[in-house]
Each structure stands twice: as structure tokens, then as C-alpha cells.
Amino acid sequence: MAEFPKARDFxxxxxxxxxxxxxxxxxxxxSARHLEHFAEVKAEFPxxxxxxDAARRIxxxxxxxxxxxxxxxxxKLEARGCKVFFAEDAAQARGYIVELARAKGAKKVVKGKxxxxxxxxxxxxxxxxxxxxxETDLGEYIVQLRGERPSHILTPAIHLSKEDIGQLxxxxxxxxxxxxxxxxxxxxxxxxxxxxxxADFGVTGVNFAIAETGTLVIVxxxxxxxxxxxxPKTFVAVMGIEKVIARLxxxxxxxxxxxxxxxxxxxxxxxxxxxxxRREGELDGPAEMHVVILDxxxxxxxxxxxxxxxxxxxxxxxxxxxxxxxxxxxxxAYRSVYxxxxxxxxxxxxxxxxxxxxxxxxxxxxxxKDICPVKIDIPRILLHLRWKESAGGHALxxxxxxxxxxxxxxxxxxxxxxPRTVRVLGRIAAMVLKPFAHNGYLRxxxxxxxxxxxxxxxxxxxxxxxxxxxxxxxxx
Amino acid sequence: xxxxxxxxxxxxxxxxxxxxxxxxxxAASVAVPVAPSAHRAELASTFARELExxxxxxxxxxxxxxxxxxxxxxxxxxxxxxxALGQGVMSDMDAIGEALERADCRxxxxxxxADTERAAMRERVANADLGIAEADFAIASTGTLxxxxxxxxxxxxxxLPPASLVIVQIDRVMANLAEVLxxxxxxxxxxxxxxxxxxxxxxADIEKRIVLGVHGPKSIHAIVVWPRND
Numbered sequence: 001m002a003e004f005p006k007a008r009d010f011x012x013x014x015x016x017x018x019x020x021x022x023x024x025x026x027x028x029x030x031s032a033r034h035l036e037h038f039a040e041v042k043a044e045f046p047x048x049x050x051x052x053d054a055a056r057r058i059x060x061x062x063x064x065x066x067x068x069x070x071x072x073x074x075x076k077l078e079a080r081g082c083k084v085f086f087a088e089d090a091a092q093a094r095g096y097i098v099e100l101a102r103a104k105g106a107k108k109v110v111k112g113k114x115x116x117x118x119x120x121x122x123x124x125x126x127x128x129x130x131x132x133x134x135e136t137d138l139g140e141y142i143v144q145l146r147g148e149r150p151s152h153i154l155t156p157a158i159h160l161s162k163e164d165i166g167q168l169x170x171x172x173x174x175x176x177x178x179x180x181x182x183x184x185x186x187x188x189x190x191x192x193x194x195x196x197x198x199a200d201f202g203v204t205g206v207n208f209a210i211a212e213t214g215t216l217v218i219v220x221x222x223x224x225x226x227x228x229x230x231x232p233k234t235f236v237a238v239m240g241i242e243k244v245i246a247r248l249x250x251x252x253x254x255x256x257x258x259x260x261x262x263x264x265x266x267x268x269x270x271x272x273x274x275x276x277x278r279r280e281g282e283l284d285g286p287a288e289m290h291v292v293i294l295d296x297x298x299x300x301x302x303x304x305x306x307x308x309x310x311x312x313x314x315x316x317x318x319x320x321x322x323x324x325x326x327x328x329x330x331x332x333a334y335r336s337v338y339x340x341x342x343x344x345x346x347x348x349x350x351x352x353x354x355x356x357x358x359x360x361x362x363x364x365x366x367x368x369k370d371i372c373p374v375k376i377d378i379p380r381i382l383l384h385l386r387w388k389e390s391a392g393g394h395a396l397x398x399x400x401x402x403x404x405x406x407x408x409x410x411x412x413x414x415x416x417x418x419p420r421t422v423r424v425l426g427r428i429a430a431m432v433l434k435p436f437a438h439n440g441y442l443r444x445x446x447x448x449x450x451x452x453x454x455x456x457x458x459x460x461x462x463x464x465x466x467x468x469x470x471x472x473x474x475x476x
Numbered sequence: 477x478x479x480x481x482x483x484x485x486x487x488x489x490x491x492x493x494x495x496x497x498x499x500x501x502x503a504a505s506v507a508v509p510v511a512p513s514a515h516r517a518e519l520a521s522t523f524a525r526e527l528e529x530x531x532x533x534x535x536x537x538x539x540x541x542x543x544x545x546x547x548x549x550x551x552x553x554x555x556x557x558x559x560a561l562g563q564g565v566m567s568d569m570d571a572i573g574e575a576l577e578r579a580d581c582r583x584x585x586x587x588x589x590a591d592t593e594r595a596a597m598r599e600r601v602a603n604a605d606l607g608i609a610e611a612d613f614a615i616a617s618t619g620t621l622x623x624x625x626x627x628x629x630x631x632x633x634x635x636l637p638p639a640s641l642v643i644v645q646i647d648r649v650m651a652n653l654a655e656v657l658x659x660x661x662x663x664x665x666x667x668x669x670x671x672x673x674x675x676x677x678x679x680a681d682i683e684k685r686i687v688l689g690v691h692g693p694k695s696i697h698a699i700v701v702w703p704r705n706d
Contacts, residue, residue, distance in 0.1 A: 026683070033684050067487045074480065080666070086480040138690055139681035155681055162683050181682040185690055192691065197595075197602060213666040223677040223691030226635050230669075231598075241487065248662045252654040263680065266526070267618040267653070270692070271672035273665055281588025283597055283630035285669060295483050303490035 004354035005335040010361070017329040023159055027330055030158050031321045037264020038318070038371075045260065054253040056374045059312040062245045066302065069211040069244045070293065076214025080276030083290045090120035093294050097122060097203065097236055098129045100290065104234050106131055106201035110192075112228035113137035113220060114205025115153050115315060116238045116294060118337045119350060122203065136192050136224040138185060145172050151331030153338065154262055154317035159330050192224075202232035202286070206239035207314070208254060212247045214275060216291065219258065221269040229274055235286035237274070241298050242311040254314060261373040262316035297350045306384040310345045312374040319368035319378060325361055334358065341368040341378045348385060359385035430461045519616040519649045520700045526619030530675030531688055532696045543643060543701045544572050547608065548579045550697060554639055556605035560584040563628035564610040566645050567701060572608065588627035598632060607637035607693070611644040611673075613656045614700070620674040621698065622656050624664070631671055640693040642673070646700050 017023060042048050062069055074084045087093035101109055109126055111117060111133055123133040123144075135144040139156035142165055143149065150156030157165065166179035169187060178184065204225050208217040216237050218225040229235050245251065259265040278285030301307045320326045320340030331339035336347040336355055344358035359382045368378040390402050415421055436442055437460035445453045452458055517537070524534035535546050551559060559581045561573050573583045584600045601607065609629060611621040621642045625631040634640050650656045653672075660670070677692030688694050 030684050064491065067484050067491065070484060070487070076666075084480075086483045088483060136691070137681070138679045142681065155684065157681055158684075160682075162685075165682055181685045181687045184682060185679060185687040189690060193602070196691070197598060210665075213662045215665055221677070221690075222679050223635060226631065226671065227691050230631055230635070241483070248657055248665055249654070252652070252657055255653055265530070265674070267615075267620055267672065267674045269530075269674050269676070269678055271674075273670040273672075275666050275669065279627070281590075281627040282625075283586060283589055283594060283601075283627070284625060284632050287591075293483075295486070299483065299486045299490045302487060 004351045006354070007357035010333065010335055010357055013333040013335060014329040014361070017333040022161075023330050024328060026159060026161060027327050030155065031327050034264065034318075034321045038261060041260045041264050041266060045256075045266070048257065048260065051253050051256045052373055052375055055257055055314075056312065058245060058250045058253060059314075059374055060309075062250075063242065063302070063308060063311050065246070066241060066244065069246055070241060072211040073209055073214060073244050074291075074293070076211065077276070077291055080214055081289070082214075082276050083288070085290065085292050087120075087292055087294045087296070089296050090294075093120045093238065093292050093296070094122050094125040096290075096292060097238070098125050098131070100234070100236065101126065101131050101201050102129055104201060106234070108132040108134060108195065108199060109201045109203055110196060110199040110228050110232060111135050111140070112202070112204030112218070112225040113140055113156075114203070114238060115150075115337065116205045116240055117203060118150065119296065120238070120294065122238075134192070134195055136196070136228060137220075138188055138222060138224075141188055141192065142168065145169075149332065149337065151339070152317060152320055153315055153331075153340075153343075154320075159332065192227075196227045196231045199228075199232040201234050201236075202228040203236045203238065204228045206237050206243050206291075207258070208251060209239055209244045210246075210248050210251060211244055215248070216274045217251065218272045218274065219255070219268045219270070220272075221263070221265075223270060226270055226272055229272060229286070230284040232286055234288045234290070235277075236290045236292060238292045238294060240294050240296070242313075257373040258314055258316055261318045261371065297352075301346075301349045304384075306381060307345070307349065309376055310342070310349075310378075310381055312376055313342050313346070314374060315342075316373055318371045318373065322367040322371050324363055324365060324367070334361070341382070342376070345378065345381050345385065348389070353389075356385075356389040359383075359389065426461055433460055516646050516649060519651060520614075520646055522616040523614050523619055523649050523698075523700070526617065527675070527696075527698055528619070530619050531678065532619060532675050532698060535697055535699045537646065537700045537702070539702050540567065540571070543567075543699045544575045546699060547572055547641060548575050550641060551576060551579065551581055551606060554606065554695070556581060556639065558582040558584060558604045558606075560586060560601045560604035560607045560633055560637055562586045562609050562630060562633045563626075564643075565612050565624075565629075566648075566703075567610050567643055569608070569610065586628055586630050586633060598636070601630070601632045602636040604637045606639045606641060607633040607635075608641045608643075609633040611642050612648065612670075613659060614644040614649045614698070615651075615653055615656055615672075616649055617652045618674055620653070620672050621696075622660075623671050623673060624660075625669045625671065631669055634671065634673055634696075635692050638689065638693055639695045639697070640673075640676075641697045641699070643699045643701055646702055649700060 077084050085096050126133040135141045142157040152158040162179040170177045206216045207219045259268045277289040319342050323341050326340045336343055338346045347355040347358050362382050364379045366379050440460050441457040520537050527534050559576050584604050589597045612624045613622040676688045676696045677690045678688050679690045680686050
């Protein structure tokens with residue numbers, strides 16, 4: 001796997017993204033629209049909160065019995081003629097799929113939308129083996145044409161305008177320029193339709209796997225999942241170990257909330273229940289079906305009692321849409337396949353300590369926790385990861401900073417015991433700093449205080465008065 | 477295989493040897509309330525409203541004979557020259573096929589195929605202007621059609637043609653998803669591929685604007701039919 005980007009890269013990319021007003025406009029309008037839809041469907045569905053509790057309970061329970069459920073799932077799938085492969089890490093998973101595609105003589109692989117295959121960087125591996133990987137979800141198709149990664153786990157091309165996409169299609173296909181989403185979609189449809197009808201190898205992700213029945217459930221709107229799982233001769237489903245739930249009756253609780261939270265729909269357009277390869281005489285379905293069940297760091301999350309909760313995630317993407325950080329910097333700045341609040345939890349566990357800076361990219365405002373359909377306490381887990389990151393691992397950087405912070409806090413605590421000293425110092429500071437302030441804020445402070453103003457303005461101290469009323473902040 | 481043991485072992489380790497909540501085994505399965513038949517018409521009208529809300533078109537609650545006529549009219553409306561038709565669940569699809577043929581439509585009947593005929597059959601279904609299928613169930617609260625696919629009722633019928641028509645028996649319109657899953661049962665779901673269809677294929681990938689007909693049909697029409705012996 002490519003080396004995970006450094007924290008420095010994140011600072012650079014996020015700073016650049018914050019300055020990109022066009023990107024910000026797109027993200028804001030997309031998020032606003034999402035929240036509007038969500039509010040509507042939530043209002044007309046009174047049991048929403050009960051369903052959230054039920055979904056959380058079921059998922060927590062399934063995670064607590066993961067070993068048993070996986071064994072049950074695998075045996076049910078095998079009984080129905082599927083080949084099941086447990087992959088410890090990304091390399092094993094993509095190795096298996098590439099080997100299989102090669103053995104089948106596949107020249108082209110059609111892919112339904114799947115974050116897990118992004119995680120294992122399947123496309124790169126296929127291409128290195130001389131096999132074409134074609135993304136068929138419209139958004140994924142667009143970002144693939146641009147040679148980019150998705151910037152949102154649900155709407156991969158959220159960072160692009162229709163004009164960008166129109167230009168892209170003109171450049172790539174030589175068609176007359178149009179920025180009409182209908183025409184662009186029709187163009188993609190006809191191109192991909194031809195590929196689908198001749199596809200001999202398909203790969204998709206999985207949203208839920210029902211242990212009791214050995215059924216894989218795929219949720220989508222476009223039909224790319226249906227196409228990728230029914231047209232090719234060989235079909236591979238890739239799922240993380242945490243996707244398994246115990247019973248069929250558990251499923252409706254998730255489906256009732258997933259689409260509502262994710263896209264503001266009551267149910268997604270297509271929900272496919274797949275139990276195995278096609279049988280004698282059937283027109284649709286693969287002749288051969290493989291299921292790759294991926295660990296890749298998930299069992300280490302399971303081992304940590306605080307982190308374990310994050311395995312409840314059903315990848316609805318809502319926490320991205322409400323996150324003040326995501327809404328300002330977009331998905332690419334995170335430099336991880338999984339951006340946003342949940343991405344900041346998952347990434348360090350999937351990609352190792354190199355992604356350890358991500359839990360710090362949060363204001364801990366809690367909007368993610370409030371919207372999460374399975375009520376994952378994201379801020380708590382982020383704090384836990386910050387603590388982990390500070391305590392261990394990077395012996396070079398964080399402990400020294402922590403020690404400094406502690407020393408500072410102790411000194412302040414000592415001083416704060418003498419109110420008069422605080423008042424006098426405050427008055428002096430107010431006097432000294434006054435000439436440097438603009439509109440009540442300091443943009444730069446000297447010495448160690450500069451660490452504060454590096455990233456935000458400091459309100460000018462004003463003793464003897466109540467805190468200054470909120471004034472319009474100068475753009476920093 | 478070695479990997480499964482390794483992974484299951486590491487999961488076991490991670491979960492710890494400590495006591496687990498036993499709710500997994502103990503969780504009671506809640507009986508799903510099934511609406512009495514008097515509510516069927518009400519459910520059907522809720523279904524109609526929800527289907528239209530997601531961009532589908534509801535053609536009415538009709539007798540089998542009316543439904544056949546309505547389908548012929550629809551084929552005319554959308555200019556369908558070729559219609560792909562699968563076997564029914566309860567309905568007589570042959571009658572529909574014959575009526576369409578009398579109206580000069582070419583009919584592609586989906587029958588179980590050998591491996592060598594698969595590509596040709598798929599091509600024919602994909603080139604049809606309209607695909608007709610019968611759903612096993614409908615879900616009122618979401619405007620959803622639940623279609624089980626088998627040899628003579630392939631999933632392609634509701635996926636490949638640009639327009640899709642689905643009929644469903646009125647006593648198979650259920651209140652919600654949980655009821656449908658309960659009705660199908662674990663055995664029913666495990667037996668065949670099941671697809672829940674809620675409106676036409678759609679995307680919001682370009683500036684969150686909704687566009688219909690990405691890979692699946694651009695339009696979906698539904699008819700609820702009264703039982704045959706009415």
C-alpha cells in the first residue's frame with residue numbers, strides 16, 4: 001500500500017481547502033440540502049428514534065458475538081455454493097481478488113460502489129495486473145475519470161460542479177460540452193451499459209450480511225450494485241467483518257434508518273438480497289460467487305472497549321455532512337479513504353499510526369454524535385484516540401507537548417489561587433496588547449502565545465468589563 | 477482454511493473470555509402485526525401515494541381484465557414496440573402477453589435459459605422498451621415493490637428495460653418492510669434473489685440534483701390487482 005500521508009500534508013491540504021471558496025460553496029449547499037431532506041423524513045417517521053435505539057442494540061449485540069456470527073455466515077454461504085475467503089489485511093484481500101480475476105482471464109472488472117474496495121486499493125492492484133477496473137456508480141465513475149479518490153463516502157463527486165463534470169466528459173469522450181446532469185447521466189448510462197452486458201467479473205461491497213440466512217444485502221439508488229452482482233459470470237462481494245448481523249428480522253430496523261439518515265429517502269431505490277450464485281436455468285446472477293471477509297485492523301478495534309463502538313458504523317455518511325470541519329475542508333484534505341468524523345476514528349486503526357493526527361481534526365462539537373443513526377459517541381472515541389496517540393506510539397512528538405501543556409496548566413493553577421495577581425496581570429496585559437488589537441481581536445501574539453494565534457484569533461483582554469459582545473470577526 | 481481460524485481466533489481474543497450479554501440468544505422475536513384485509517384498500521392507496529412520491533406512477537387498483545387493458549394502453553402511451561414479460565406469481569401473465577401481441581407488440585418471454593443462450597436472452601430483454609413483472613409483495617409505507625427472481629422471473633425484467641411495469645396482488649400489499657420480511661421468512665429470503673424496488677433508478681451524484689434512469693429504468697409503473705376470482 002502507498003504510504004499514508006504525513007500530518008504535515010494534512011495541514012497543507014486542509015489549509016488550501018479552507019481557502020477554496022468554490023469548494024466551500026459546493027460543500028455547504030450539498031450539506032444544507034442533505035439536512036433539509038433529513039429533517040423532512042425524520043419528522044414524518046415518529047418511530048425514528050426508537051429505530052435508532054433498536055439498531056444500536058442489535059449492532060452492539062452482533063459485534064459482541066462476531067466470532068459465532070461469522071462462522072454461521074460463512075457456513076451458510078458455503079452451503080449455498082459461495083466461496084468464502086477471510087482476509088487478514090488489505091494485501092491478502094486484493095491478492096485474492098486479483099489472482100481470481102487473472103485465473104478467470106478477466107480483462108475488465110465492473111465495480112459497484114464500495115468503500116471497502118477503496119480501503120484495500122483494489123483498483124490499483126488490478127491495474128498493475130493489467131486488468132481494467134471500471135467504477136460504475138456515477139459519482140465514482142466521475143472521480144475515476146479524473147484520476148481522483150472519492151471525497152465523500154456517499155457522494156464521491158461532491159467536490160465537483162456540473163460544469164467541471166461537463167468539461168471532464170468533453171475532454172475524455174470528445175462529446176459536445178453540456179453541464180446538464182440529465183445529459184451527463186445518459187452519456188454515462190450508455191457507456192456503462194455496454195460494459196455491463198459484456199462484463200465477466202464484478203465486484204461490490206456489502207451493507208449487511210445476515211448470518212441466519214447467509215444473505216448479503218446491498219443498498220443503492222442507481223442500479224450499479226444490481227448490475228455488478230447479476231451481469232458478470234464471476235461476482236466477488238467484499239465486506240468488513242463488522243457487517244454481519246444475526247437475523248433477518250434485525251434488518252428492517254437498519255433499513256428504516258439508513259436511507260433516511262444517509263440521503264433523506266425512506267428507503268433506497270434498490271435493496272438486493274443475494275444468497276449465492278445463479279442456479280440451473282436462471283438468467284441472472286453469477287456462475288461463481290466469492291465473498292471476501294476482511295479484518296484489516298477491525299479486530300484490533302474490537303479489542304479496545306472504547307473503540308469497539310465504532311464498529312457499529314453503517315456508513316451512512318451523515319456525520320460528514322454535519323461536521324464543521326468536513327464542511328470547510330472537504331473529503332480530500334483528510335488524505336484518507338474514510339474522511340470526516342467516522343473516518344478520523346477508522347483511519348488510524350486501518351492505516352496505522354501514520355493517520356494518528358486525524359482524531360485531532362475535530363472541534364468535538366458533537367453534531368456527529370447527534371445525527372448518528374446508531375448513536376456512536378464519536379467525540380468520546382476521538383478523545384480516546386487523542387489520548388492513545390499522546391500516550392504511546394509517537395514517542396518523539398506528543399509527550400513533550402503534553403508535558404509542556406501540563407507544566408503550563410500547573411503554573412496557571414498556582415497563579416489562579418491569587419485573584420489579585422490575576423487581576424493585576426490581566427490589567428497589564430490589556431494595556432500592553434491594546435495597540436495590537438483590531439476589532440477586539442489579536443491576530444498574532446509573541447513568544448509561546450503565538451501557538452494560539454497560529455490557527456485562531458485571540459480576543460483582546462478587557463478587565464473590569466463583561467466579556468466583549470460578539471463582534472464581526474475580521475477574516476483571518 | 478488457515479485464515480478463518482486466525483481471524484476468528486483474533487476476534488475471540490479481542491472480545492475477551494469474559495461473560496457476554498446473552499441478549500443474542502434471548503432476544504425475543506416480536507410478532508409482526510398483519511393488517512386485517514379490510515385495511516387492504518387503505519394500504520394500497522398509501523402505497524400509491526408513496527410510490528408517486530418517489531417518482532413512480534400508480535395506474536390504479538384494477539381487476540385482472542382491467543389491468544390487462546391498462547397495460548396495453550400504457551404500452552401505447554410510452555411507444556413500447558417490444559415488451560419483456562416474465563412469469564407471474566399469482567397473475568396470468570400469458571393473458572397480458574397475448575393482449576399485447578394483439579396490439580402489435582413484440583413479446584420477449586423470459587424462460588429458463590441454458591448457458592449458451594444467456595447473452596442472447598439478456599440482449600433481448602435489454603432491448604425491450606418495457607419490462608413487466610409481478611411483485612411478490614408491496615410495502616405501503618415506502619412505496620416499495622418486493623420482487624423475488626427465479627428462472628422464469630429474472631431480475632433483469634425490472635432492471636434492463638428503460639421502463640418497468642410491476643403488478644402486485646392487493647392482498648400482498650403490506651404495511652411495512654418488517655411485515656414483508658416476516659412474511660417471506662428466513663427460508664424465503666435464503667431461497668432466491670430478492671430485490672426491493674422503491675421508485676425509478678436514480679442518482680444525486682451531480683450537485684445533489686436528482687436524475688432518474690442511471691442504470692435501471694427511468695420510469696416505473698405499478699398496478700394493484702384484485703384477486704382473480706373476483
